[in-house]
Amino acid sequence: MSGKKGEKKLYYHGLKEQKKLNVSRLKYLSILLSVIGVAVLLVAAQSAQAPLVRVSDVYGNYLMNYAVVRINGTVVTVPYVSQTGGKLGLTFTVDDGTGQIDVRVYSPLADEMIRKGLVPFPGDEVTAEVQLRVRETYTYSMLQYLDGLNFRSKLYSDNPPIVKSLNANMSGSYVAVEGIVTEFSNVSSGYLMTVDTGDSLVSVLVPRVLLVFNNLSVKVGDTLYAPGIVYLYKGTSPEIVVRNITRLSVTPIEEAPVVPIGEAPNYPGMVMAVEGTLAGITYENGRYVLTLTDGEDYLDALVPRDILPNLNPFNASSESTVRVAGRMGDDGRLVAAYLEVAKPMKMEFKPIGTLTLDMRGSIAAVRGNIEEVDRIGSNLKLVIDDGTGRLDVFIPSAALAELSNETMAQLKVGLGVEVAGYLEEYRGKLEVVVYTGGGIKALGEPLPPEEIELPKVTAARLADYEGQLVDFAGSIEGVTYANGTYYLTVDGVKASLPREALLNLNPLEVGTGSQVTVRGLVAGENLVKGENLTVEVPIAPIPLKPDEVTPEMEGQLVAVVGKVTDVANLSGNLKIVVGNLPVFVPRSTANELAYVPAKGDLVQIGGYVEIYRDEPEVVLFNPASIEKIEQAGPVEGTVSDLKTAMEPLLLTVTWDSIAYQKPDYALTFHDSTGSATLLAERSLLPNPLKAGTGSTLRVIADPLSGRITALNVTNARPSPLVRTGSVDLSMKGKTITVNGTVSSLFTLGSNLKLTVDDGSGGIAVFIPGGANLSVEKGQSVTLAGYVDEYDGEAEVIVYDLDAVVAAEKPSGGTAGIGEVKVSELSAATGRVNLTVTWDGLSYEDGYVMKVHDDTGSAELSVSRDVLPDLREAGTGSTLRITYNADSGEVVSITVVEAVPAEELRTGDVTLNLLGTTVVVEGTVVDVYTGSTFVKLTIDDGSGELVVFIPKSVAGDLTFSEGQTVRIAGYVAEYKGTVEVIPYRSDCIEVR
Structure with a gap:
């Protein structure tokens, strides 16, 4: 009863009892919903980015170990590259404002990043998706795929400003520096250089990461152009960090222009080279001072010790010619970075007893036995004796460090030694300073007693040896006879000689200027009493009539x-x-x-x-x-035979140049044995219109008179046609042909002087004996002669009146140059002017230009040397052309409106561009050298392109795989393959 009452309490009055549910089905539904939820979460996770975090929130946070996150920030370090076991590693640091974290990239991802140029540099704004590694005292991250690194901005400029100095306020800017490399170090982070801009010293770092797949050759003394990022090393010292090695430019110090010694101080700050005889060496504040002279002027060069050993004192005496290169200082002294001996003069060992204080600064070599060995700080001092005297030898620590252990062990008292260096005075005594380890040779045994060599002196030093027996060396000036004694004049000094000694001189073999040595007693500064005569360097006299x-x-x-x-x-x-x-x-x-x-x-x-x-x-x-001399007719000979032959020679030669030597002409020619210059009468010279310099001649040469007595042309080479505006002094002595209009004319006695202009600029023409030629102002002429200099300007000398061809005057008036349209060309005669647009260029037994104006188009034959520099004016440019309608050739071109040739990638040059001028740049991947051409295959990453270079254009240039070349030329086609053909050598740049 009570149970029933309990059940009733579960229901409200009036409600019906509900149907019972089977809850066992709910568990299947919940499992299904869970699976669906996990799948949705997985899809969402795959498409969602890693969370963007702050460095301060993850650094040292063990809960984030192995977490994949994104970091936004600025790169604040130079990328560091490491190589372990042949694997590359790369590390850079990112700062997001809350802290800094290292990002590491490992091989092969690091290799790919470097090859693709995706390495971050200081100042770059990046977002990096990385995986974290949290250690006890260090947290870093790892980049696991390249797309996980995005550049929001890069610190870079194609045309950065050039600066002379750096300061901390320039941090994070992109600039360039240009100057001389004064220090070079191969450090762990890359190549670290100090560059002297002329105003200050600037540090430049080429990071190791740029050197992994690139070679860079640079040394102290080279001129460097380096663009890059201003980075504060250790937070305080600004330096330029290069980020693109292809933008780096290095000019070797060996290519510095040579400036005359007397003019060099006029160019402070200029990188230059000077050549001169070594007049002396001294030491000043950590550097050596080399004094050079050209015989009139003197120049001091400040030389660091590390390059001075290039002047090996055993191989180069003070009379050697030395080449020094560097930057000219404001004080008129050259700050040297490069040194070489251009013309060494043999060094001879001198007896110590002949060395005097007035020889300070000169290089000397002596040998003797060691009598004392003393350490002076880190330096070494020796005292040596050769039997004629004692001499101190000072070896600075830097030179001492270069000596081998074997040499050092043999620098002992009683043993022989050979030393070479410069002479210096120390505390009133003469000593030789050995500035390089190569200037000392330990002999390992005592020197044997030898005959003492006499001092070898020149005329300038005779007064210092009065009363002494010497070997007097110099050049013969002449011979006289007085009071039963012969006197040989040597460099202004008379040396008396017995007849027996004078017989050592045969005037047929030894002429004026020959180098001789007279052994004798110095009687005064102008007289030597000679005992013997030795001919050192004979100079045979030129036979005279x-x-x-x-x-x-x-x-x-x-x-x-x-x-x-x-x-x-x-x-x-x-x-x-x-x-x-x-x-x-x-x-x-x-x-x-x-x-x-x-x-x-x-x-x-x-x-x-x-x-x-x-x-x-x-x-x-x-x-x-x-x-x-046995008389004979002309015999077959060579140019080298002219030096010794006594009879006329029949020579086959190539004509090189011509000059006037009143009243004759001096012809310079050569064959395979050498070159020579002989005189010839004007009547013997060929007409330069038909045979000019470069022709093969058959001549009869009289070696005794130095004249050509007969001349025939066996292989004529007409003088080349040159634009009047292109004639300059570099052509001096060469024969040329010019074709133009007479713009001025006047007579000088029996001679005629013209100015001829083909539209490219006038050239003066002098015609000896040409006063009666029928030439008028405004007339068109063709003439040939050789280029000479008059008042500092080039002019053409016409030595054959038959080499002047004057065109007939046009009927109806003066011979002016009229303006015509393209449609009128077919009816035009003489020279005309056209204003046209350049459409294309091709080669068909000569260069052909395609042009048009508003009346039509035409194809015009043109010489290569007339074509413009297409880097400044290519196809599409508006040109004013002077055209010879009779010969069908372009005479001259003036650019009216320039359109430079378009710069294209190698893969974008196609047959659709035939005739168009372009500029391309790429890496040489193949080289083929034919008999008359060089064919390159280049690629800038967009596709391969063939470049065809005629050898007449390539000149002395050489090519090899791996070089970067920049070519400006026109697009052509060969057997279906597109090619770029340059027609100017200066349009080929090899980098």
């Missing part, structure tokens, strides 16, 4: 060639007349003659010139200096 010997040659050594016209015996002396020149043979010499000439003999005689009864005569003092 008898009538070429003049009174002005008194005392000079000469060699004379001619026919004997008289022979007479004068009380044992001989008088021989050659041509009209008397030759006196003293009795002592006449008695020793092996050959006495007869009248009619062709002879060669050597001796010195003396004046007898106001007329010159030759004195023959050496019996070996008279020879008979």
Whole structure:
């Protein structure tokens, strides 16, 4: 009963009892809903970005270890690259304002990032999706795919401002610096350089990451252009960090222009090179001062110790020619960064006893036995003795560090040593400073006793050796005879010699200027009492004709060639007349003659010139200096034979240049054995219109008179046609042809002077004997001659009147140049002017321009040297063309409105662009060299392109795979393949 009452309480009064539910089905429904929910969450997770976090929230937070997050911030460090086990690693640091975190990238992702140029640099704004690694004291992140790195901005400029100095306020800016590299270090972070801009020193870092797949050659002294980001190293020191190695430009110090010593101080701040004789070396504040001279002017060069060893004191004496390069300082001294010996002069060991204080600064080499060895701080001092005296040898610490252990072990008292360096005074004593480890050679044993060498002195130093026996060296100036003694004049000093010693000199082999050594006693600054004579460097005299010997040659050594016209015996002396020149043979010499000439003999005689009864005569003092020459006709020979031949030579030569040498012309020519210059009468010269320089000539040359007696052209090379405005002094001596209108004309006595202009600029023309030529102002002329200089300007000398061809004057008036339209060309005659648009260029047995104006289009033949520089004016440009309607050739081109050739990627150059001018740049992937051309295949990443370069355009340029080239040319087609062809060498840049 009570149970029933309990049940009733579950229901309200009046309600019906509900149907019972089966709750077991709900568990299946809940499982289904859970699966659906998880799937939805998975899809959402895959499409959602990683959460953007602050560095301060994740740094050191162990709950975030291995979490994938995004970080927004600025790159604040130079990317650091590491290589372990052949694998690349890359690290950079990002700052989001709340803290900094390192982002690491590992191989192969690092390789791909570097190759694609996606490496972040300081100042770049990036968003990086990374996986965190939280360690006890260090938190870093890892980039796991490239798309996880996005650049919101890059610190870069194609045309950054060039700065002279850096300061902390410039941090984060993109600038460029240009100057000389004064320091270079290969550090862990890359190549670190100090660049002298002329105003200050700027640090430049080429990060290691840019060097992984690129080579960079740079050294101290090179001129560097470096654009990059101003970065504060250690937060305080500004430096430029290069981010694009292709924008870096290095000019080797070896290519610095050579400036004359006297002019060099006029260009402070300029990078230059100077050449001169080494006049002295001193030491100043950590640097060496080299004094150079060209014989008139002197220049000091401040040379750091690390390049001074290039001047090896054992190989180069103070008379050597030295080339020094660097930047000219404001104080008139060159701050050197490069040093080489351009022309070494042999170093000879000197006896110590001959060294004097006035030789300070000069380089000297001595040998002797070591008597003392002393350490002075980190330096070493030796005292050596060679039997003629003692000398201190100072070896600075830097040179000492370069000596091998073996050498150091042999620098002991009693052992021999050879040293070379510059002479310096220290506490009133002379010492030699060995500035390089290569300047000391330990012999390992004592020097044996030797005969003491005499000091070898020149005329300028004779006064210092008065009363001493010396070897006096110099150049022969002449021979005289007085009071039974012969005197040889050497560099202005008279050296008396016994006849036996003078016989060592044969005037047929040893002429004026020959280098000799006279051993004798110094009697004064202008006199040496000689005992012996040695010919060191003979200079053979140029044979003279008898009538070429003049009174002005008194005392000079000469060699004379001619026919004997008289022979007479004068009380044992001989008088021989050659041509009209008397030759006196003293009795002592006449008695020793092996050959006495007869009248009619062709002879060669050597001796010195003396004046007898106001007329010159030759004195023959050496019996070996008279020879008979066998007469013969011209023989086949070479240019090198001219130096020794006595008979006429038949030569086949190439004509190189021409110059006027009153009253004749001097022709310079060559063959495979050498070159020479001989005189020729004007009547022998060929017409330069038909045969100019470059032609092959067959000549008969008289080596005794230095003349050409006959000339024939065997392979004519007409003088090239040159635009009048292009004639300059670089063509001096060459024959050319010009074609133009006479713009001015006047006569100078029997001569004619013109100005000829083909529309490219006037050129002066001088025609000797041309006063009667029928040439008028306004007339069109073609003429040929050689280029010479007059008042500092180039002019053409026409030496053959047949080389002047004047066109007939047009009927109906003066010969002016009229303006025509393209449609009128077919009826035009003479020279006309066109104003056209350039449409294209092709080559069909010569270059052909396609042009048009509003009346039509035309194809015009044009010479390569007339075409404009297409980097400034390519197809599409408006041109004013002077056209020779009779010959069908373009005479000159003036750019009216320039449209530079379009710069295209290599893959974008197609056959649709045939004839169009373009500029392309890419890496050389293949090189093929033919007999007349070089064919390159280049690629800038967009596709390969063939570049065809005629060798006449390539010149001395060489190409190899891996080079970067920039080419400006026109688009052509060969067997279905598109090509770019340059027609100017300066439109080919090899980087």
